[in-house]
Amino acid sequence: MDLYKNSGLTIGEQEAKGIVSWKSPSNIALIKYWGKHGKQLPLNPSISFTLSQAYTQTTIEYKPKRKSSSKIDIDFYFEGQKKPTFARRIVKYFEELKDIFPFLPQLSFEINSDNSFPHSSGIASSASSMSSLALCLCSIERDIFKKEMETEAFLQKASYVARLGSGSASRSIHPKVALWGNTNGMEESSDLFSIPMKSVLHDVFRKFHDDILIVSKKAKSISSSEGHAIMSGHRFKDGRILQANKRLHILIKALKNGKLEKFGNIVEEEALTLHSLMMSSNPSYLLMEPNTLQIIMEIQEFRKNSKIPVYFSLDAGPNVHVLYPDSVAVEVNDFINSRLLKYCKDREYIKDYMGSGPKELDF
Numbered sequence: 591m592d593l594y595k596n597s598g599l600t601i602g603e604q605e606a607k608g609i610v611s612w613k614s615p616s617n618i619a620l621i622k623y624w625g626k627h628g629k630q631l632p633l634n635p636s637i638s639f640t641l642s643q644a645y646t647q648t649t650i651e652y653k654p655k656r657k658s659s660s661k662i663d664i665d666f667y668f669e670g671q672k673k674p675t676f677a678r679r680i681v682k683y684f685e686e687l688k689d690i691f692p693f694l695p696q697l698s699f700e701i702n703s704d705n706s707f708p709h710s711s712g713i714a715s716s717a718s719s720m721s722s723l724a725l726c727l728c729s730i731e732r733d734i735f736k737k738e739m740e741t742e743a744f745l746q747k748a749s750y751v752a753r754l755g756s757g758s759a760s761r762s763i764h765p766k767v768a769l770w771g772n773t774n775g776m777e778e779s780s781d782l783f784s785i786p787m788k789s790v791l792h793d794v795f796r797k798f799h800d801d802i803l804i805v806s807k808k809a810k811s812i813s814s815s816e817g818h819a820i821m822s823g824h825r826f827k828d829g830r831i832l833q834a835n836k837r838l839h840i841l842i843k844a845l846k847n848g849k850l851e852k853f854g855n856i857v858e859e860e861a862l863t864l865h866s867l868m869m870s871s872n873p874s875y876l877l878m879e880p881n882t883l884q885i886i887m888e889i890q891e892f893r894k895n896s897k898i899p900v901y902f903s904l905d906a907g908p909n910v911h912v913l914y915p916d917s918v919a920v921e922v923n924d925f926i927n928s929r930l931l932k933y934c935k936d937r938e939y940i941k942d943y944m945g946s947g948p949k950e951l952d953f
């Protein structure tokens with residue numbers, strides 16, 4: 591099903607000049623998306639907490655192209671600097687979106703993008719950057735064609751478009767918790783876009799922290815896209831799909847019923863499973879570093895001794911996400927400062943927490 595195939599909207603007499611801007615956050619997957627097929631479709635459903643402090647702000651100024659051609663015309667600036675390599679990636683992305691937004695080749699774009707977190711912090715920015723870009727495109731369509739859309743439909747389309755840029759970006763569109771991928775027993779779920787899941791949240795999870803400990807700032811040896819590709823021939827692929835589906839249901843139940851310990855167990859198992867899949871793939875590879883393991887072991891020991899509910903998660907990289915409820919924020923802060931910062935590159939970490947989703951900015 592091509593939900594958003596060719597809107598048929600091209601620019602005729604309309605005023606096609608303007609500026610749009612969105613600030614969109616990163617997210618941390620609790621059940622991981624790992625492996626894809628077809629056109630950016632996930633092998634298994636995933637669920638994430640939407641973050642708040644790690645975000646990308648993208649501003650697009652658009653005007654009619656001087657000379658008509660089918661080529662995409664983009665000038666891209668990242669943190670004020672012209673970046674031709676990023677521009678080429680965005681041109682490719684816009685090319686793929688011509689079916690959804692047939693007016694793209696009629697315009698020229700100046701895109702400015704900034705991250706709230708240091709560029710070289712090793713923090714994956716594709717979720718925040720691609721979701722902010724997708725939201726800007728949906729706003730441009732709305733503004734040029736005076737398209738009236740319910741917020742829900744607008745966000746669904748933005749999630750669909752974001753997914754085509756980066757799978758995890760499809761989840762950054764919604765506040766607090768988002769689910770992406772067909773899920774048994776959840777009619778509204780889809781492989782094509784994410785859905786908001788905020789109503790499943792028990793009070794225990796209402797204000798949840800995610801401090802991101804920067805273990806390394808180096809570029810990863812294997813990108814997420816390469817990692818997904820390796821999953822299609824993985825010897826544990828079928829088992830992994832079954833496992834992710836099963837864990838997802840247990841996790842949703844834990845989120846609903848306020849079962850922190852259950853939540854923490856599943857989240858940690860998922861993080862370690864993600865990295866075990868990398869280690870057991872062909873070719874095999876390792877993205878954790880010695881300090882990643884040091885931090886994990888410190889967290890487990892601290893939790894055992896103090897009974898404080900603090901858990902870890904990992905993305906496809908060495909940095910560690912420290913997850914905990916607001917009720918233990920003081921204790922966990924002390925613990926991070928006294929025991930964990932020594933394992934962080936330049937003692938750096940990002941204090942983040944569950945957020946209320948993307949915001950459109952006025953100009």
Ligand code: DP6
Pocket residue numbers: 618619621622623624636714716717755756757758759814815818864905906
């Ligand atoms: C481990 O969304 O970055 O963070 O779709 O190729 O852009 P592409 O991959 P990406 O993969 C994210 C993988 C993950 C798990 C997750 O966020 O669910």
